[in-house]
Amino acid sequence: MTQTEPFRPTTSDAGLDAILDRVETGLADDLVPVEIFNDEAVFRAEIDRIFTNNWVFVAHESEIPNPGDFVQRRIGVDPVIVTRDGKGGINVLSNYCRHRGTQVCQTDSGNSRFFKCPYHGWTYNNQGQLVGTPHLQDAYGVRLDPDDWSLMRAPRVDTRQGFVFASLNPDVPTLDEYLGGAGWMLDLIAGLHPKGMRVAGPPDRYKVKADWKTAAENFSGDVYHLDVLHWGTEEIHVSQGLQASCEIGRRYEFGNGHNFTGHAWTKAIHPGYVLWGYPPEITQHFDLSGLDEAQLHVVNHEPPTVGTIFPNLSFIRFNTPAVPGGPMSVVTSFRQWQPVGPGEIELWSWQFVWDFMTEEEVEEHYVTGEFVFGSAGIFEQDDTVAWEGIPRAAASPWLRKAGMQFNFQQGRNSEVDQSPDPTWTGPGLRRNTGYGEHVQLAFYRHWLEVMRGAAAPTSPTEGN
Known part of the structure; x- marks a missing residue:
């Protein structure tokens, strides 16, 4: 049977508040209304209230190591140029010419001191300043003031472990405040060597008919799907023991929509399986002296396998063979779920290696x-195909009329202890099981707060 393109419902702006009310009511019972995954008004509000108001990852410093280097990226649906200027500074510039709006940068990456608009030739340096207008005397008579006519610049740019974040809102908290415990976790993921990690190449980029929230909450820690959706990887001997993923799962909730999930590898495999199973020729380079006691425990015994930094940057690291029965390698991938439209994303995926x-x-x-x-990975194909069903359900006239909600009530009657660990000394909360959908609910509760207009950073409490 041929699948048709999904109908894209459009809620009126006045109806958006009603949707958010339904989300608030649903979340009180651990339910999520279906319509938020494919709705024009919801999508527009997400771009306006989330992506233009929060810190968003735009690049890694290793992608622009030299003066003049640049990459073209996005914040929400806005194209931006991330540049390294001659003084070593990092700039995040709007890729729209101030004259008529044509994109001044037409390539994904490169090295240049200047960006020249192909329409009328207005020229900007790599700090975004207007430095040239053709036929100046005849066209304008006087030099245009760069303070008025330079490229728009992201008012806030900062880095953590080489990851470059930008905010289009000048009034956000500092990046470290925003990241909170997620920054603490990022330090042990990418900071085990003084030179840190670097990208191994440009990102894969491909479109998926899925909602960005689905991918972000999945990578917050949906380990419940592993032995079902990815069972084929066990059949070809790429992975083993997926049925135990929930049993050995460890959940880390850091507030602000940032959540990670790790696994107790030293318990599940053997006591010497520390540091994600990296071999000695790699771990001999690591320096753990800067980690606190809780970080040392996590990195050695229950390290993060997946995680999401709100809104749309996710991480995965695990030990796997390149081919069935082949040598093992520890994979580190960071990926970004770039919103394109209701129920559609462009998936950007970087492979990271130690410097x-x-x-x-x-x-x-x-x-x-x-x-x-x-882009053709054996795990990636499983996930993306499954995710594409969700916006179809969200666009269903039948399901919307019936007020369908997705079930996030897993574990309510389970005998497994899902309460926060009272012995945890790190930031946020830790739960000693992969059962339950606490991290996904934490993601959606923060999503609702931001959609309602809350901006201040928050930390999880035991009441969540």
Whole structure:
């Protein structure tokens, strides 16, 4: 049977508040209304209230190491140019010419001191300043004031472990305040060596007919799907023991929509399986002296496997062979769920490696990463196909009329202890099981807060 393109409902702006009211009521009972995953008014509000108001990841410093380097990226639906200027500063510039709005940068990456609009030739330097207008005397008579006519610049730009974030809202808290415990976790993910990590190449980019929230909450820690959706990877001996993923899962909730999930590898495999199972030739380069006691415990015994930094940056790291029965490599991928429209994203996926790795080690880890989580990766294909069903359900006239809600009530009657760990000394909350949908609910509760207009950073409490 041929599938038709989904109908895209459009709620009136006045009806948006009614949808958010339904979300608030639903979340009180651990339910999420179906319509938020494919609705024009919801999407417009997300772009306006979330992506233009929060810190958003735009690049990694290793992508622009030299003066003049640039990459073209997006904040929500806005194209931006991330540049390294001659003084080493990082700039995030609107890619719309101030004269008529034509994009001044037409390439994904490169090195240039200037960006020249192809329409009328207005020219800007890599700090965004207007430095040239053709036929100046005849056309304008006087030099246009760069303070008035330079490219728009993101008012806030900052980095953590080489990850560059920008905010279009000048009044947001500092990046460190915003990240909170997620920054603490990012430090142990990418900061185990003084030179940190770097990208192994440009990101994969491809469109998926899925909602960005589905991908973000999945990578917050939906381990419940592993032994069902990814069972094929066990059949070809790429992964093992997926049925135990929930039992050995560890949930980390950091507030502000940031959530991670790890696994107790030393319990599940053997006591020496520390640091994600990296081999000694890699771990001998690590320096753990800067980690606190809780970080040391996490990185050695229950390290993060997946995680999401709100709104749309996610992470995955695990040990896997590049081919069935082949040598093991620890894959590190960061991915961004770029919103395109209601029920549609462009998936950007980077493979990360340690800066100290040899070319041979980099190639091995990159190839393995592409095999499992590249555009044709065996895990990636499973996830994206499943996710595409959700906006179809969200667009269903029948389901919307019936007021259908998705069930996030897993574990309500379970005998498994899902309460926060009272012995946890790190930031936020930790739960010692992968059962329950606490991190997904934490994501949607923060989504609702931001959609309602809340901006101040928050921390999780035991009442969540």
